[in-house]
Amino acid sequence: MASSSTTADALAPGHTSASDNYLTHDKGVLSWIFTLDHKRIGLMYLMAVMVSFGLGGFFALGVRTELWTPGPTVMGPDTYNQFFTLHGAVMVFLVIIPGIPAALGNFALPIQLGAKDVAFPRLNLFSFHLWVLGALFLVLSMAISAADTGWTFYTPYSTTTNTAVIPATFGAFILGFSSIFTGLNFIVTIHKLRPPGMTFFRMPLFLWAIYSTAVIQVLATPVLGITLLMLIVERAFGIGIFDPALGGDPVLFQHFFWFYSHPAVYIMIVPAFGVISEIIPVFSRKRIFGYSFIALSSVAIAILGFLVWGHHMFTSGQSTLAGTIFSAITFLIAIPTAIKTFNWLGTMYGGRIHLDTPMLYALAFLWVFTIGGVTGIFLAVMSVDVHLHDTYFVVAHFHYVMMGGAITAFFGGLHYWWPKMTGRMYDETVGKLGAALVFIGLNVTFFPQFILGTRGMPRRYYNYLPEFQDLHQLSTVGAFVLGTGFLITAVSLLRTFGKKADAPVNPWGSATLEWQVSSPPPYYNFHTTPKVEAGPYDFQDLVYDDKIRGYVAKKPA
Amino acid sequence: MNQLFLNLIAAGLQPAVPPFPERDSFWMPRAVSTSAGHVDWLYYFIYWTSAAVTVAVVAAMVYFVVKFRAKSRSANEQPTATSDHNTTLEITWSVLPMFFMVAFFYFGFKGYLELRTPPQGAQEVHVQGQKWSWSFTHKNGCQDNVLHVPVNKPVRLIISSVDVLHSVWIPNFRVKMDAVPGRYTDLWFEATEPGEFPLECTEYCGTSHSDMLSKVVVQSQSEYDSYLDECTKVDITAEGGQKVYEKKGCATCHTVDGSPKVGPSFKGLWGSERSFASGSPVTADENYIKESILEPQAKIVTGFPPSMPTYKGQVSDDEITALIEYLKTLK
Numbered sequence: 086m087a088s089s090s091t092t093a094d095a096l097a098p099g100h101t102s103a104s105d106n107y108l109t110h111d112k113g114v115l116s117w118i119f120t121l122d123h124k125r126i127g128l129m130y131l132m133a134v135m136v137s138f139g140l141g142g143f144f145a146l147g148v149r150t151e152l153w154t155p156g157p158t159v160m161g162p163d164t165y166n167q168f169f170t171l172h173g174a175v176m177v178f179l180v181i182i183p184g185i186p187a188a189l190g191n192f193a194l195p196i197q198l199g200a201k202d203v204a205f206p207r208l209n210l211f212s213f214h215l216w217v218l219g220a221l222f223l224v225l226s227m228a229i230s231a232a233d234t235g236w237t238f239y240t241p242y243s244t245t246t247n248t249a250v251i252p253a254t255f256g257a258f259i260l261g262f263s264s265i266f267t268g269l270n271f272i273v274t275i276h277k278l279r280p281p282g283m284t285f286f287r288m289p290l291f292l293w294a295i296y297s298t299a300v301i302q303v304l305a306t307p308v309l310g311i312t313l314l315m316l317i318v319e320r321a322f323g324i325g326i327f328d329p330a331l332g333g334d335p336v337l338f339q340h341f342f343w344f345y346s347h348p349a350v351y352i353m354i355v356p357a358f359g360v361i362s363e364i365i366p367v368f369s370r371k372r373i374f375g376y377s378f379i380a381l382s383s384v385a386i387a388i389l390g391f392l393v394w395g396h397h398m399f400t401s402g403q404s405t406l407a408g409t410i411f412s413a414i415t416f417l418i419a420i421p422t423a424i425k426t427f428n429w430l431g432t433m434y435g436g437r438i439h440l441d442t443p444m445l446y447a448l449a450f451l452w453v454f455t456i457g458g459v460t461g462i463f464l465a466v467m468s469v470d471v472h473l474h475d476t477y478f479v480v481a482h483f484h485y486v487m488m489g490g491a492i493t494a495f496f497g498g499l500h501y502w503w504p505k506m507t508g509r510m511y512d513e514t515v516g517k518l519g520a521a522l523v524f525i526g527l528n529v530t531f532f533p534q535f536i537l538g539t540r541g542m543p544r545r546y547y548n549y550l551p552e553f554q555d556l557h558q559l560s561t562v563g564a565f566v567l568g569t570g571f572l573i574t575a576v577s578l579l580r581t582f583g584k585k586a587d588a589p590v591n592p593w594g595s596a597t598l599e600w601q602v603s604s605p606p607p608y609y610n611f612h613t614t615p616k617v618e619a620g621p622y623d624f625q626d627l628v629y630d631d632k633i634r635g636y637v638a639k640k641p642a
Numbered sequence: 643m644n645q646l647f648l649n650l651i652a653a654g655l656q657p658a659v660p661p662f663p664e665r666d667s668f669w670m671p672r673a674v675s676t677s678a679g680h681v682d683w684l685y686y687f688i689y690w691t692s693a694a695v696t697v698a699v700v701a702a703m704v705y706f707v708v709k710f711r712a713k714s715r716s717a718n719e720q721p722t723a724t725s726d727h728n729t730t731l732e733i734t735w736s737v738l739p740m741f742f743m744v745a746f747f748y749f750g751f752k753g754y755l756e757l758r759t760p761p762q763g764a765q766e767v768h769v770q771g772q773k774w775s776w777s778f779t780h781k782n783g784c785q786d787n788v789l790h791v792p793v794n795k796p797v798r799l800i801i802s803s804v805d806v807l808h809s810v811w812i813p814n815f816r817v818k819m820d821a822v823p824g825r826y827t828d829l830w831f832e833a834t835e836p837g838e839f840p841l842e843c844t845e846y847c848g849t850s851h852s853d854m855l856s857k858v859v860v861q862s863q864s865e866y867d868s869y870l871d872e873c874t875k876v877d878i879t880a881e882g883g884q885k886v887y888e889k890k891g892c893a894t895c896h897t898v899d900g901s902p903k904v905g906p907s908f909k910g911l912w913g914s915e916r917s918f919a920s921g922s923p924v925t926a927d928e929n930y931i932k933e934s935i936l937e938p939q940a941k942i943v944t945g946f947p948p949s950m951p952t953y954k955g956q957v958s959d960d961e962i963t964a965l966i967e968y969l970k971t972l973k
Contacts, residue, residue, distance in 0.1 A: 241823060370719070400809065423735070426699060
């Protein structure tokens with residue numbers, strides 16, 4: 086067990102009655118909007134991310150419905166172009182990037198460290214307010230005339246189209262600052278607020294993942310900021326940076342954009358690795374296999390992720406030499422990623438596996454992320470990428486990684502921490518049904534897209550050749566299954582607010598510190614800073630107690 | 643849909659390396675260029691390696707879930723294995739994939755060099771992309787919106803764009819290259835059999851991106867030579883004008899059946915009174931048509947976006963005259 090100063094006794098220090106916790110400590114709307122409590126900020130991020138996810142999902146279903154037939158189905162080509170742009174921008178900037186770090190991370194990180202809050206609570210609140218402001222700009226741009234550039238904002242299309250590109254990019258610019266401040270806060274918190282006894286190699290792997298992510302956020306996001314600012318300047322004042330008609334270079338924009346956006350892929354997926362590294366040992370009742378390989382592979386991915394941006398540009402006119410170097414480094418990233426997968430399997434070997442909803446999401450992640458990972462190899466191989474670049478194969482690949490990887494892990498983590506965040510258990514049957522529908526839906530949606538891509542279907546197409554219709558229809562059916570899975574999950578989770586707090590302190594038998602405070606946690610998390618004497622995955626001293634439907638510390642013999 | 647499921651089943655029975663399949667395979671369209679064989683071979687090499695890894699991971703996962711499934715939480719069972727690391731095993735599964743990665747990289751690099759290096763003496767064709775049509779210009783000045791090439795001869799496309807990014811993709815040849823405004827890019831191929839194959843735009847370029855569709859017509863050298871001769875002649879007749887309408891890509895935005903697309907339909911255009919976003923109305927006569935082609939932003943017809951690029955330098959006076967004759971017949 087990770088701490089000795091607190092025990093699982095319900096009345097021990099650090100445990101408060103259900104009537105006084107962070108949810109009830111202060112009352113009124115303002116006590117939420119201006120709270121400095123990391124748990125409340127995390128919960129507000131969570132709700133905002135879920136609303137955005139609904140919005141992004143609406144645009145996705147719009148796109149899939151339109152593709153039911155070639156030619157017009159329910160909307161015109163310009164609306165369709167706006168739909169896929171908004172789907173991408175909302176899902177990337179408002180859902181996946183903040184999803185795990187800002188929502189789940191904000192809630193779990195300080196408690197996993199035995200701390201009362203993050204290092205800079207005011208900066209944390211400022212990040213959230215910036216996020217809301219940035220999100221409003223994105224939404225505002227939809228009200229004026231939604232951008233139709235794709236989420237990549239490639240020039241010179243983005244500097245010449247007459248849609249509201251400036252508000253949209255300015256929104257992304259502000260969201261970038263929110264992301265930088267959150268990353269900075271987490272780095273300092275992990276360095277300065279670890280409790281006595283918690284060395285770096287005794288940290289939960291979730292913290293290693295969030296730490297690696299934060300480093301990328303702080304170093305890469307400023308490049309996106311300045312790039313989008315240059316785009317705005319070019320559009321507003323006609324200063325030639327990217328548009329060749331003004332003496333600029335459109336390929337330069339692609340370099341700048343991917344210098345951020347490739348590392349951003351790891352901002353999206355590395356936190357997912359962290360969540361999976363928490364869930365699999367807890368639900369296998371066994372210490373994680375290869376802790377240091379998993380921890381250090383997150384760092385390796387964070388560093389190598391900065392050096393591969395040119396693999397998005399093998400057909401852009403980039404030089405052969407540059408392409409070769411980018412391709413070679415890309416293969417290096419495959420190794421740490423493969424290591425993690427093998428280690429998760431190694432953790433399950435010989436364990437005692439419980440198939441609750443979080444574990445179902447983790448298993449779905451393993452399966453789907455493996456497909457997402459190996460299909461990345463096709464795209465890293467230069468000669469094969471020439472055929473596959475900008476086709477549905479790429480669309481399928483990154484949805485397997487982002488949707489099948491990041492979002493699946495996010496929902497796994499959401500179910501894992503939900504009892505701790507809200508103090509309420511969700512309906513396990515509905516949770517499992519949701520996970521099953523999500524798994525089936527995402528495979529039916531995205532697997533046909535691999536075939537579409539190799540056979541000759543380019544991405545971002547409103548109209549298509551009739552021979553592709555069967556596969557498009559299959560994909561659309563899958564999208565609605567996927568949507569149904571998420572909808573019943575959301576309804577089931579929200580319904581728990583209607584019932585009394587019933588979650589035990591430690592429902593899954595986890596050994597990290599957040600499972601030693603009451604559910605939901607008290608306002609200050611811990612009355613006294615816990616002392617850590619063992620690793621985060623030592624479960625042997627925890628026993629299940631039928632009466633409280635949760636785990637308690639084994640009574641000393 | 644039934645055909646699809648048959649195909650899905652057939653995919654499992656696919657041979658690993660089909661050098662030049664007779665027809666489209668489950669994964670790939672028919673390979674019709676000299677470099678396609680390499681790309682397909684490498685594709686299937688990665689495909690079967692990946693399939694083996696995925697099956698192994700999923701099989702291990704399912705096996706572990708079945709074998710090590712806990713009975714209940716109350717039983718408080720302890721794990722049967724307690725080891726939390728095994729350096730030999732971990733180094734093995736870190737180093738082993740490395741060999742495959744090096745092989746994939748090497749073959750991909752070799753193939754890419756081949757794709758990027760046109761043979762000496764390849765025949766050159768200039769390709770220009772613009773919203774939303776392609777124009778192909780041959781050595782003798784012949785300009786068309788369909789790409790004609792001779793069979794079994796290396797052809798180098800020199801690609802440019804007049805407005806935004808576009809990208810030339812010929813799936814059957816496994817070649818692709820972006821069209822970048824302000825610079826030239828290139829690609830080359832050698833078609834191995836006569837026929838017609840789609841050529842698509844794969845870099846998003848706006849409203850009619852998905853209609854920026856053309857084709858490659860691969861024909862024998864003698865057919866190609868007579869095509870070149872024929873291509874440069876313009877008859878100043880309605881029929882000649884119709885050819886111009888088809889070849890210059892007018893059809894992407896302007897229909898001849900009265901339905902509006904990105905721009906107004908050509909049907910009933912001739913002699914009608916046109917009203918504009920600004921300025922006074924004008925009757926559509928020879929000078930109005932000519933101005934609309936060369937200075938399309940001068941007068942914007944009410945209800946349409948100002949999206950047409952200029953065709954200055956891309957259509958000859960004869961071609962405009964022929965086009966006007968054609969418009970006169972579209973009542």
